[in-house]
Amino acid sequence: MTPPLTAGVLATMQDLLAVPEGRGGAVWRLDPAARQLDANVIRVLPGDSVARHVEPDLDVLLCVxxxxxxxxVGDEAQRLGPGCVAWLPHGTERALAAGPDGLVYVTAHRRRPGLSIRPAEAGTPRRAAEGGESACLLHRICPGCDRPAEDIGARYCSRCGTELPSAEGV
Incomplete structure (x- = not known):
């Protein structure tokens, strides 16, 4: 039996926004191991972006x-500002671009089940990682230079050579 999680306040807005200037990427993650939800606070530095991608399996809620x-979303650009909430259904192509002050947002989505090994079905194309990509793509944000990796299977940043985080921990 899984022990109950401790519920309650995890952080304050002041804590989440008090990140040193110039630091991008994941600045906070929901940590309890026995959770059903994933949530992350992401900072995109001014002028940076998250490349077009599709989350094939999970709906994502994003709040600026x-x-x-x-x-x-697809071919439609929408302005984002503090308090904007967006729903990104699975299968939707999306991209984000930060404005001149950067962009800080929280994402929430169902947690991915653990990976399992199973035989491939005949005629089914294989994905880069079993179960698809992480909904928030944190594993593609370089901890060294905060740039997103363009290649879905990249293990190292093509810009600075830093090893990228594992998708399993996201």
């Missing part, structure tokens, strides 16, 4: 905490 930017 600070800054500004643009969310592109």
């Amino acid at each position: 905490l600070a800054g500004s930017g643009e969310l592109t």
